[in-house]
Amino acid sequence: xxxxxPLLKRLTFAQLVAVDVVIAGLLLVLERPTGxxxxxxxxxxxxxxxxxxxxxxxxxxxxxxxWAGLGLSVAGFxxxxxxxxxxxxxxxxxxxxxxxxxxxxRQAAFxxxxxxxxxxxxxxxxxxxxxxxxxxSTLDLWAxxxxxxxxxxxxxxxxxxRRHYDEGxxxxxxxxxxxxxxxxxxxxxxxxxxxxxxxxxxxAHSMSxxxxxxxxxxxxxxxxxxxxxxxxxxIETTSRATLREMRVLLGVLREEAPPSQxxxxxxxxxxxxxxxxxxxxxxxxxxxxxxxxxxxRRLPRGVDLAGYRIVQEALTNVVKHAAxxxxxxxxxxxxxxxxxxxxxDGRGSPxxxxxTGHGLIGMRERxxxxxxxxxxxxxxxxxxxxxxxxxxxxxx
Numbered sequence: 001x002x003x004x005x006p007l008l009k010r011l012t013f014a015q016l017v018a019v020d021v022v023i024a025g026l027l028l029v030l031e032r033p034t035g036x037x038x039x040x041x042x043x044x045x046x047x048x049x050x051x052x053x054x055x056x057x058x059x060x061x062x063x064x065x066x067w068a069g070l071g072l073s074v075a076g077f078x079x080x081x082x083x084x085x086x087x088x089x090x091x092x093x094x095x096x097x098x099x100x101x102x103x104x105x106r107q108a109a110f111x112x113x114x115x116x117x118x119x120x121x122x123x124x125x126x127x128x129x130x131x132x133x134x135x136x137s138t139l140d141l142w143a144x145x146x147x148x149x150x151x152x153x154x155x156x157x158x159x160x161x162r163r164h165y166d167e168g169x170x171x172x173x174x175x176x177x178x179x180x181x182x183x184x185x186x187x188x189x190x191x192x193x194x195x196x197x198x199x200x201x202x203x204a205h206s207m208s209x210x211x212x213x214x215x216x217x218x219x220x221x222x223x224x225x226x227x228x229x230x231x232x233x234x235i236e237t238t239s240r241a242t243l244r245e246m247r248v249l250l251g252v253l254r255e256e257a258p259p260s261q262x263x264x265x266x267x268x269x270x271x272x273x274x275x276x277x278x279x280x281x282x283x284x285x286x287x288x289x290x291x292x293x294x295x296x297r298r299l300p301r302g303v304d305l306a307g308y309r310i311v312q313e314a315l316t317n318v319v320k321h322a323a324x325x326x327x328x329x330x331x332x333x334x335x336x337x338x339x340x341x342x343x344x345d346g347r348g349s350p351x352x353x354x355x356t357g358h359g360l361i362g363m364r365e366r367x368x369x370x371x372x373x374x375x376x377x378x379x380x381x382x383x384x385x386x387x388x389x390x391x392x393x394x395x396x
Contacts, residue, residue: 017063024056027092051079055092062099069096070112074119081123090120090145094152101156102163113153120145184361191365210235270304271331271338272296277312278329286319287326294333303390306366307331307340310374313359314342314386322346322384336393337372345383363388 011019058073073093093116100112124142217231269277278288299307311329318327324346332339360376363386367374372390379385 013063017060020063021060023095024059027059028052028056051076054079059092059095062096063103066096066100066103067112070100070115074116077123078119078126082126090148093119094149097149097153098156101153102159103156106157109153109157113150116149116153117146120149187361188365191362210239269308270301271299271307271311272304273308274311274329274331277308277315281315281319281327286315286324288315289326289328291328291330292333293330296333299338299392303338303370303392306370306372306390307338307388309366310340310363310386310388311342313363317359317386318342318344318346318384324383334392337389337391340386340388340390342386343379343383345379345381347382360386 054072054076058069058071058076061072062069070093073096077090077093097113097116101109104112121142124145214231214235217228217235220231221228274290278290281288311331315327315329318324322344324344327342327344330339330341332341363376364374367388367390370390372388374388376386377384
């Protein structure tokens with residue numbers, strides 16, 4: 001794991017190592033004792049620089065090799081303590097322990113802390129061999145350094161725990177996103193299969209009509225040519241409609257942009273049946289205000305069915321989720337399109353369907369099947385709105 005504290009996340013690992021080298025150089029300068037102190041301790045200047053380089057090197061390499069850095073820092077501290085310098089060099093050990101706490105797992109990090117505290121005890125004993133551990137000043141010195149080292153180590157462990165927590169949240173978010181995408185794919189697939197089944201019913205019906213009409217035409221063509229001509233005309237009309245439906249079906253199954261046309265849903269409900277739908281919905285406790293604008297006309301049967309199903313599903317969602325007793329359905333017949341809008345002023349409930357709900361996905365697929373548009377979402381003043389626009393022009 002890359003032991004980077006949060007405030008330095010923008011720096012690369014190489015830049016962080018360079019920062020450690022700078023810190024090591026500053027410590028090398030700031031911790032240099034005076035000549036008088038060196039003379040009193042009996043430590044040559046060259047010897048001090050050797051120990052100081054050992055301590056500074058531990059800080060410089062702590063991100064690259066944490067264990068090696070800990071070993072150098074403890075060794076340098078013991079060397080300095082043997083000449084009586086047992087106070088300031090613990091800062092290098094503390095910095096290394098922070099990195100150890102971030103980079104190593106808990107057991108290894110605890111072992112490193114144990115090594116550091118053991119080295120601290122040995123260094124204090126070397127610096128003041130004439131004092132017992134129970135001496136007050138010695139205990140204070142050991143406690144102060146021990147708290148410093150343990151504090152840096154604990155800070156590193158907290159950074160590591162926070163990093164693991166953030167990684168866990170990120171993984172959970174990725175799993176939820178994948179699950180949402182998979183669920184959406186399953187829902188879309190199910191809706192497409194349902195549409196394909198509806199088209200299959202139409203195709204099967206159309207083929208039956210064609211077979212019957214062909215038989216009639218073959219039977220009467222010699223004696224009643226006019227009746228045979230009617231049978232052939234019926235075959236032509238039915239076969240064209242069936243071919244259009246097959247084109248739409250293939251476009252959906254190939255996940256291509258669907259054509260803007262349909263046809264062929266014999267004996268299926270349409271927008272003209274919305275009054276009956278409103279009456280049935282009222283029996284469920286929802287009053288439906290139905291408004292029709294423009295001149296109602298005969299629409300391609302697939303478009304007619306899609307519009308009916310969108311209104312039906314939208315009203316079903318109002319009954320289930322909106323917690324209101326009134327909804328408004330509006331159908332606008334344009335020159336080459338039909339526009340559908342269903343709104344309510346309910347306050348909703350915890351089960352209010354989101355914009356990715358199964359019912360809304362189904363409505364969106366029905367509109368897209370015929371080259372239309374679909375939107376759904378909450379209204380600014382409260383309530384929910386479902387809107388769709390479906391072209392009504394014939395396929396070429």
